[in-house]
Amino acid sequence: MSSHPFTAPGGTPTLPPLTGGPHRRRLGQVALIATFGGLLFGYDTGVINGALRPMSAELGLNAFTEGVVTSSLLFAAAVGAMLGGRISDGWGRRKTILVLAVAFFVGAMAVVFAPGLGVLVAGRIVLGLAVGGASTVVPVFLAELAPYEIRGALAGRNELMIVIGQLAAFVVNAIIGNTLGHLEGVWRVMFAVAALPAIALFIGMLRMPESPRWLVAQGRIDEAAEVLGTVRSPERAAAELDEVRQSAAQDERAVNEGFGALRNSWFVRILLVGIGIGVFQQFTGINSIMYYGQTVLVESGFGERAALVANIAPGVIAVVGGLIALRLMQTMDRRKTLMIGFSLTTVCHLLIGTFSIALPEDHPARPWVILLLVVAFVGSMQTFLNIAVWVLLSEIFPLRVRAFGMGVSVFCLWIANAVLGLYFPTLVETVGITGTFFLFAGLGVLALLFVKTQVPETRGITLEKVEEDVQTGEIFLHHLRAEK
Numbered sequence: 001m002s003s004h005p006f007t008a009p010g011g012t013p014t015l016p017p018l019t020g021g022p023h024r025r026r027l028g029q030v031a032l033i034a035t036f037g038g039l040l041f042g043y044d045t046g047v048i049n050g051a052l053r054p055m056s057a058e059l060g061l062n063a064f065t066e067g068v069v070t071s072s073l074l075f076a077a078a079v080g081a082m083l084g085g086r087i088s089d090g091w092g093r094r095k096t097i098l099v100l101a102v103a104f105f106v107g108a109m110a111v112v113f114a115p116g117l118g119v120l121v122a123g124r125i126v127l128g129l130a131v132g133g134a135s136t137v138v139p140v141f142l143a144e145l146a147p148y149e150i151r152g153a154l155a156g157r158n159e160l161m162i163v164i165g166q167l168a169a170f171v172v173n174a175i176i177g178n179t180l181g182h183l184e185g186v187w188r189v190m191f192a193v194a195a196l197p198a199i200a201l202f203i204g205m206l207r208m209p210e211s212p213r214w215l216v217a218q219g220r221i222d223e224a225a226e227v228l229g230t231v232r233s234p235e236r237a238a239a240e241l242d243e244v245r246q247s248a249a250q251d252e253r254a255v256n257e258g259f260g261a262l263r264n265s266w267f268v269r270i271l272l273v274g275i276g277i278g279v280f281q282q283f284t285g286i287n288s289i290m291y292y293g294q295t296v297l298v299e300s301g302f303g304e305r306a307a308l309v310a311n312i313a314p315g316v317i318a319v320v321g322g323l324i325a326l327r328l329m330q331t332m333d334r335r336k337t338l339m340i341g342f343s344l345t346t347v348c349h350l351l352i353g354t355f356s357i358a359l360p361e362d363h364p365a366r367p368w369v370i371l372l373l374v375v376a377f378v379g380s381m382q383t384f385l386n387i388a389v390w391v392l393l394s395e396i397f398p399l400r401v402r403a404f405g406m407g408v409s410v411f412c413l414w415i416a417n418a419v420l421g422l423y424f425p426t427l428v429e430t431v432g433i434t435g436t437f438f439l440f441a442g443l444g445v446l447a448l449l450f451v452k453t454q455v456p457e458t459r460g461i462t463l464e465k466v467e468e469d470v471q472t473g474e475i476f477l478h479h480l481r482a483e484k
Contacts, residue, residue: 015243015462016235018147027145027231031157033204034141037097037134038158039197040104042165044127045073045287047194049311050173051187058184059117063429067422072121073128074418078411080132085140085407087133092218093141093211093403096133101202103130108194132414136407143394144213144402145231147240148462152329155394156387160322163382165197167315174309212241213463216248217399247464248399270396270470271405273454277338278413280447281389284345285440286381287417288424297374301367310371314378321382328383333459334392338451341384346444348377353437370433395458396475398467 018024048070056066088096103126110123138158146154172193180186209231215224224244228237297307328337352373359366397405427436456475458466469475 035161036201037138038161039165042162046166046169055187071422076125076128077132078414080129081410084133084136085403104198139394144211159387163318170315274409282416283443317379325387337388344380349441
């Protein structure tokens with residue numbers, strides 16, 4: 001297959017350089033509005049952390065039904081990721097995000113006014129469909145709008161907004177829990193806050209453009225040119241449109257849409273890479289900390305209200321790590337970032353397990369040491385893994401099946417997340433913090449082997465060049481040559 005017209009030998013893009021101006025500000029505005037989907041994703045997954053204990057007391061939940069309430073959102077998110085990808089390939093990225101904003105609002109209201117377990121779980125399922133859809137569609141939308149030079153930083157903003165949403169949930173939980181904790185139904189107030197960003201996402205997306213790459217795939221070239229003209233300089237817009245059109249024409253001949261793409265062996269291989277990095281990201285146990293952080297800290301020796309406040313620390317370090325990660329996306333290769341991330345999280349797991357054995361339950365230092373290690377784990381995760389994984393998923397799939405490929409990968413990610421969400425309370429109850437974190441450490445070793453042998457490099461390459469290299473298998477050879 002021939003090289004793209006704006007790609008020099010060796011795969012180095014030679015598009016006209018990025019320039020400043022109103023188009024850069026417009027691109028930033030579009031990214032800000034779209035990432036409200038990530039903010040909602042973070043808040044709706046994080047709010048359960050502080051809401052669960054008062055909710056359980058009011059509704060009489062046990063360990064299993066707590067797991068059902070938490071994981072119902074997660075299993076629904078797996079379905080939402082698949083549906084979101086398929087719908088956005090047909091309807092467009094922008095229209096799908098508008099539908100997701102409505103689902104975020106409806107789900108939040110159902111939870112707030114739930115009279116019992118049944119309606120509560122139904123509301124969590126609606127929220128899950130929205131969260132899963134957003135986790136697929138928003139990163140794809142951002143990656144398709146972004147210039148390749150800053151694609152990692154722009155697409156990575158969504159993950160940063162996710163952790164900001166989780167931190168917001170922890171802070172809101174701590175404030176409401178410690179000021180209104182004596183009132184019945186305080187957990188309903190915690191969930192009600194999520195309605196505000198849902199409204200902001202809907203109103204904001206009404207004024208946002210469609211993905212130019214999706215428009216090209218639909219044959220709507222003039223509309224794509226108009227959108228690119230608002231977020232690029234005129235010269236860059238024209239050159240990029242030409243490249244996207246040529247790639248889309250080749251893609252149409254080479255790629256079947258949807259499940260038909262599974263007939264292509266190269267697509268199956270890159271899909272397995274997407275599934276692998278998504279599942280291993282979840283098997284670090286990061287979201288178990290985000291959902292059950294208060295439970296882990298109480299188990300470590302903190303009182304309930306102290307745990308609610310202490311739980312803010314992992315949320316703060318997650319945001320700091322996310323800010324650092326956006327810089328790393330521009331300076332460090334994706335594979336190297338993942339290798340460092342899985343190494344650090346595995347070490348943290350081993351240390352948490354070791355100190356939970358070494359320090360008896362009544363030791364005054366035990367809760368503080370475990371809190372420090374949990375904060376180190378979350379910091380390592382957010383700095384080196386979370387943003388890198390979501391950016392990589394948004395980059396590796398061909399245009400015509402990008403949302404579908406990401407949808408399948410994120411479906412598997414959410415299933416792994418949901419299984420952990422469902423069984424984490426039972427796991428801690430059965431084998432304690434020690435056994436739980438040693439298990440995570442073992443999975444971390446497997447993740448390192450997977451990244452080392454299977455994950456390709458995508459930094460500094462246009463989406464069109466990535467697509468060409470995926471179809472020829474060249475992308476799997478780049479890192480092997482670089483390591484020799």
